[in-house]
Amino acid sequence: MSRPQLHGELEVQDDIPVPEPEGSEFLVKISANSLCNSDLAGIAGYTGSTPPYVPGHEPVGRIVKRGPATPSSFQVGDRVGFMPGSRVCSSCRSCLLGNHRFCKSRTNFGFSGMFGGFSEYSLVDPVSAVKIPDGLTDEEAAPLLCAGVTAYGAVKKAAQYQTPGTLLNVVGCGGVGHLVIQYATKMGFDVQAFDVAEDKLELAKKCGAKFALDSSQPDAAEAAEKAVCTIVVSGVSAAYDFAFKVTSHHGKVIAIGVPHSPTAVNILDLVLRDISLIATNQGTKDELYSCLQLAAARGIKPIYEKHDINTINQGIADMTAGKIVGRYVYSI
Numbered sequence: 001m002s003r004p005q006l007h008g009e010l011e012v013q014d015d016i017p018v019p020e021p022e023g024s025e026f027l028v029k030i031s032a033n034s035l036c037n038s039d040l041a042g043i044a045g046y047t048g049s050t051p052p053y054v055p056g057h058e059p060v061g062r063i064v065k066r067g068p069a070t071p072s073s074f075q076v077g078d079r080v081g082f083m084p085g086s087r088v089c090s091s092c093r094s095c096l097l098g099n100h101r102f103c104k105s106r107t108n109f110g111f112s113g114m115f116g117g118f119s120e121y122s123l124v125d126p127v128s129a130v131k132i133p134d135g136l137t138d139e140e141a142a143p144l145l146c147a148g149v150t151a152y153g154a155v156k157k158a159a160q161y162q163t164p165g166t167l168l169n170v171v172g173c174g175g176v177g178h179l180v181i182q183y184a185t186k187m188g189f190d191v192q193a194f195d196v197a198e199d200k201l202e203l204a205k206k207c208g209a210k211f212a213l214d215s216s217q218p219d220a221a222e223a224a225e226k227a228v229c230t231i232v233v234s235g236v237s238a239a240y241d242f243a244f245k246v247t248s249h250h251g252k253v254i255a256i257g258v259p260h261s262p263t264a265v266n267i268l269d270l271v272l273r274d275i276s277l278i279a280t281n282q283g284t285k286d287e288l289y290s291c292l293q294l295a296a297a298r299g300i301k302p303i304y305e306k307h308d309i310n311t312i313n314q315g316i317a318d319m320t321a322g323k324i325v326g327r328y329v330y331s332i
C-alpha cells in the first residue's frame with residue numbers, strides 16, 4: 001500500500017499494511033483525490049497538524065471491505081466519497097446538528113492520522129461518507145468533497161438574503177471560486193466575478209459568470225455594481241477590503257478564503273452600512289449529498305488536471321505559486 005507522508009516534502013511510501021475495518025467503519029480503495037489549499041495550510045502548520053500524517057481530504061473510491069457493524073446502506077463495490085470528520089461522538093451538539101466536522105472528539109483525517117485522502121486505502125466512518133451519483137467520474141467528483149460542498153454551502157447562505165435573478169459577487173476564481181460561480185449560476189444568480197489574474201477571469205467566464213472583472217484596476221470597486229452578497233474565496237486580506245466596497249447596504253460578505261494573518265475590518269463602515277460578515281466552511285453531510293446530486297443533474301463540472309501521485313510535491317509548489325487553474329486531481 002502506498003501513501004505520501006509529511007517529512008518536509010511529502011514522501012510516497014509503498015510498504016504500509018492495509019488496515020482492517022472495525023465497528024461500523026469500512027475499507028475504501030481510493031482512486032482519486034484532489035489537492036486543496038487546506039492541505040497546504042495543514043502542511044504549513046496552520047491547522048495544528050503534527051507530522052507524520054497522510055494529507056488529503058477530497059477522496060473518491062470504492063468500498064472493498066465492510067466492518068462487523070457497517071450499515072447495510074454501504075456495500076462492497078459502492079462508489080463513495082467522504083469528508084474529514086470520522087470516529088465522532090454522535091452525541092455532542094455539533095454531531096446532533098449534522099456538523100460532525102466540529103465534533104471535539106473527531107479524528108480529522110487528512111490533517112492527522114494515517115488515512116488521509118492521498119492514501120491508497122482508507123478506513124471510513126459511515127457518518128462522513130456519501131455515495132457518488134452516476135453522471136460524475138471519480139475525478140470530477142473528488143473536488144466536490146471539499147471545494148464543491150464549501151462552494152454550495154456559501155451560495156446557499158447567500159440565497160437566504162437574495163433571490164435568484166439578482167447579482168451575486170464572487171471575489172477569487174480559483175479552485176473553490178470556479179465552483180462557487182458554477183453553483184451560483186445553476187441556482188439562478190447572475191454572477192459578477194473578480195480576480196487579479198487573467199487566466200482566472202477566463203475560467204470565471206467559462207464557468208458562467210455574467211461579468212468577470214479585474215479587481216486590480218484602479219477604481220475597480222467603485223466602478224462595479226454593488227450586490228447584496230459577496231462571497232470571498234481569495235485568501236488575501238485585500239480581497240476583503242474589496243468585498244466590503246462592492247457589497248450594498250444591508251448586505252453580507254461571506255468568508256471562505258482565509259488570510260494567514262489577522263485582517264483589519266472597518267467596523268464603523270459595517271455599522272454605518274448595516275453589513276455583516278459571515279464565515280462558512282465545508283458543509284453537513286446532507287449538503288454534500290445535495291451538492292453532488294446538483295452537480296450530476298445540472299452538469300456542474302470541476303475544471304481539473306489529472307496528475308500522478310508521485311508528482312505531488314510539484315503540485316504543492318504550483319498551488320503555492322497560484323499557478324493552478326481549477327484543481328489538480330491525483331490518481332492513487
Ligand SMILES: [Zn+2]
Pocket residue numbers: 088089090091092093094095103104105
Ligand atoms: Zn460529537
Ligand SMILES: [Zn+2]
Pocket residue numbers: 036037038039057146147
Ligand atoms: Zn479542502
